[in-house]
Amino acid sequence: MSIQIKSVIVGTAGHIDHGKSALVEALTGTHPDRLAEEKRRGITIDLGFAFLEEDGVRFGFVDVPGHEHFVSNMLAGAAGIDLVLLVIAADESIKPQTREHFDICRLLGVTRGVVALTKSDLVDADMSGLVRLEVEEYLRGTFLERAPIIPVSAKTGTGLAELKKALNAVAAEVSGKDETRYFRLPIDRAFAMKGFGTVVTGTLISGSIRAEDEVELFPGGRRLRVRGVHSGGKAVERAIAGQRTAVNLAGIDHADVSRGMTLAAPGHFRTTRRVDARVTLLPSARKLKHRARVHFHAGTAATIAEILPYGGGILAPGQSPLVHLRLQDNLLLLPSDRFIVRQFSPVTTIGGGVILDSLARRPTLRDTGRAAFLETLESGKREEILEAMTERAHLGLAQEEIVARTCWFDQEIRKTAQSLAASRKIKIVSAEPLVLLGRKAFDEVRRKVAERVERFHKENPLSPGIAREDLRASLGKRVRAEIFRAALEELAAEKKLEVQGEQVKRAGAEITLQPEEARAKEQIEQAFSGAGLAAPAVQEVLAKLPVEARRAEKLLQILLREKSLVRVSPELIFHRDALAHLKRQLASHKKTKGEHISVPAFKELTGITRKYAIPLLEYLDRERVTRRQGDERVIL
Numbered sequence: 001m002s003i004q005i006k007s008v009i010v011g012t013a014g015h016i017d018h019g020k021s022a023l024v025e026a027l028t029g030t031h032p033d034r035l036a037e038e039k040r041r042g043i044t045i046d047l048g049f050a051f052l053e054e055d056g057v058r059f060g061f062v063d064v065p066g067h068e069h070f071v072s073n074m075l076a077g078a079a080g081i082d083l084v085l086l087v088i089a090a091d092e093s094i095k096p097q098t099r100e101h102f103d104i105c106r107l108l109g110v111t112r113g114v115v116a117l118t119k120s121d122l123v124d125a126d127m128s129g130l131v132r133l134e135v136e137e138y139l140r141g142t143f144l145e146r147a148p149i150i151p152v153s154a155k156t157g158t159g160l161a162e163l164k165k166a167l168n169a170v171a172a173e174v175s176g177k178d179e180t181r182y183f184r185l186p187i188d189r190a191f192a193m194k195g196f197g198t199v200v201t202g203t204l205i206s207g208s209i210r211a212e213d214e215v216e217l218f219p220g221g222r223r224l225r226v227r228g229v230h231s232g233g234k235a236v237e238r239a240i241a242g243q244r245t246a247v248n249l250a251g252i253d254h255a256d257v258s259r260g261m262t263l264a265a266p267g268h269f270r271t272t273r274r275v276d277a278r279v280t281l282l283p284s285a286r287k288l289k290h291r292a293r294v295h296f297h298a299g300t301a302a303t304i305a306e307i308l309p310y311g312g313g314i315l316a317p318g319q320s321p322l323v324h325l326r327l328q329d330n331l332l333l334l335p336s337d338r339f340i341v342r343q344f345s346p347v348t349t350i351g352g353g354v355i356l357d358s359l360a361r362r363p364t365l366r367d368t369g370r371a372a373f374l375e376t377l378e379s380g381k382r383e384e385i386l387e388a389m390t391e392r393a394h395l396g397l398a399q400e401e402i403v404a405r406t407c408w409f410d411q412e413i414r415k416t417a418q419s420l421a422a423s424r425k426i427k428i429v430s431a432e433p434l435v436l437l438g439r440k441a442f443d444e445v446r447r448k449v450a451e452r453v454e455r456f457h458k459e460n461p462l463s464p465g466i467a468r469e470d471l472r473a474s475l476g477k478r479v480r481a482e483i484f485r486a487a488l489e490e491l492a493a494e495k496k497l498e499v500q501g502e503q504v505k506r507a508g509a510e511i512t513l514q515p516e517e518a519r520a521k522e523q524i525e526q527a528f529s530g531a532g533l534a535a536p537a538v539q540e541v542l543a544k545l546p547v548e549a550r551r552a553e554k555l556l557q558i559l560l561r562e563k564s565l566v567r568v569s570p571e572l573i574f575h576r577d578a579l580a581h582l583k584r585q586l587a588s589h590k591k592t593k594g595e596h597i598s599v600p601a602f603k604e605l606t607g608i609t610r611k612y613a614i615p616l617l618e619y620l621d622r623e624r625v626t627r628r629q630g631d632e633r634v635i636l
């Protein structure tokens with residue numbers, strides 16, 4: 001077993017030609033420039049990578065171009081860095097891209113770094129001291145205020161040992177990325193490698209990855225198999241968050257993968273074109289009008305976005321308002337992701353921010369609670385966030401939706417939901433799959449259900465209760481099945497409603513008959529009991545009643561439900577007593593004349609016509625009083 005080596009990603013930053021790449025080479029032995037054009041022009045165009053192991057720390061260097069035309073490449077590299085190596089040439093001091101790169105680091109939330117005063121072999125001590133003062137002045141009040149400033153020379157080697165020591169000291173303070181969370185790798189390169197096929201590289205910002213894992217490629221959602229994983233220039237069993245990582249993918253052509261795409265754990269996330277965020281506009285920026293278009297960079301991806309500040313109006317320099325961003329392309333963005341915005345034209349970095357709601361809705365005037373909601377997402381505890389999220393999901397919030405919006409694990413979601421439900425802040429309308437509803441919305445559904453049942457009783461006094469499906473339908477399509485079921489269950493548990501099979505009634509609801517209804521009901525029953533097996537035609541009985549047809553029908557239903565009357569066939573109804581008598585007759589027939597009885601014998605025994613005898617026998621068969629055997633019946 002090997003001791004886990006700490007992995008730290010160092011990003012260079014600084015003006016063109018200030019010696020970033022030369023310094024990376026001096027530190028690691030690898031010149032990060034790879035492209036022929038870079039070698040020919042002597043400048044860095046795209047990202048370069050190199051590694052250094054020093055005192056138990058594995059440094060992955062991401063070397064960026066200083067040229068102002070290639071800031072978008074720089075942004076793709078800067079996205080995953082743990083600490084910045086700010087490179088300032090001692091003979092030139094602070095220049096425009098020194099400022100821009102440093103602004104970008106600040107806006108991306110980089111919190112640590114080291115300053116290298118390069119080309120120190122080209123200046124004397126006075127000049128060196130002067131530049132140091134300028135740099136100190138520039139960094140005052142920033143995250144690099146107390147960072148070491150080390151004069152170095154890639155040419156003579158001066159200061160390199162001290163710089164390595166400083167990098168180690170800062171690396172020790174880096175808390176690092178969380179390898180226990182969902183896997184996510186923003187892709188910065190994709191290429192074909194002979195004998196391997198498609199390889200993508202990036203800084204692993206979360207989770208871990210190993211061969212044979214399944215991953216999802218965003219945007220597009222293709223599921224792919226990982227053939228192998230490289231890190232730090234060699235094959236590894238597993239790469240973890242914080243490492244430069246190369247992933248060999250099966251089942252995809254390298255031309256179908258490019259910088260800006262993301263590999264992530266499969267089945268959890270969705271790309272987005274609308275996000276809500278907190279954005280900071282640099283003091284040096286021009287103000288932005290409502291719906292201004294900007295270049296948007298997050299992770300290794302870039303697109304164009306429209307910015308709509310909440311509260312309307314313009315976005316002023318130096319401010320940090322809540323905004324809605326409408327993206328031109330679908331990107332995989334998650335809460336807490338940082339991004340950079342650049343002016344549309346001329347292109348300069350003007351601000352940056354952090355994603356709060358990665359699956360935001362289109363802003364509407366009606367949605368007045370959005371700002372408060374975003375503030376909760378920004379600084380609330382997990383319970384507060386889930387409560388606020390649930391409250392805003394009027395149709396219910398499902399587990400998969402919560403994962404996609406929070407990156408929380410299932411267990412974390414369940415635990416949080418249970419604790420919120422215990423304090424009656426939300427309702428768990430279904431445990432498997434987990435579906436949540438805000439307590440207010442749920443109480444509203446409950447109120448409606450109870451009200452509908454109440455109204456049903458009022459409008460249908462002769463009915464015992466409303467059919468479950470009718471009740472559900474009366475609530476409209478927006479109430480999903482789980483919510484309806486949970487409302488019924490809760491109302492039943494509180495003894496407010498009674499659910500009997502497919503019927504729902506107010507607890508203890510009894511049918512109360514008007515005097516004329518009671519009389520009519522008795523009349524029906526008498527008509528049947530008096531007739532014995534010579535049962536009367538139903539419609540004739542009902543027609544003679546003192547109540548109108550609809551109520552008469554209900555009264556008949558009540559008698560059937562009470563089982564005073566029994567429906568033997570669609571047309572035939574008998575009184576309970578008549579059937580009981582018949583069963584006794586059959587029993588005595590069996591005793592005296594044996595268990596067989598023919599249809600004619602049955603007709604004789606009961607004194608009824610064939611028209612009644614056949615349905616009655618079939619009824620008795622169903623009731624397992626008799627069993628058909630050829631033309632005869634066996635009495636059971």
Ligand SMILES: Nc1nc2c(ncn2[C@@H]2O[C@H](COP(=O)(O)OP(=O)(O)OP(=O)(O)O)[C@@H](O)[C@H]2O)c(=O)[nH]1
Binds near residue numbers: 018
């Ligand atoms: N004398 C001297 N020359 C240096 C030193 N470091 C770099 N140089 C030279 O400065 C030039 C630019 O160096 P690079 O390392 O390419 O500069 P860079 O910051 O990477 O430039 P971009 O990537 O294009 O932004 C090269 O010709 C280097 O040889 C140094 O410490 N001393």
Ligand SMILES: [Mg+2]
Binds near residue numbers: 020022044064065066
């Ligand atoms: Mg360079």
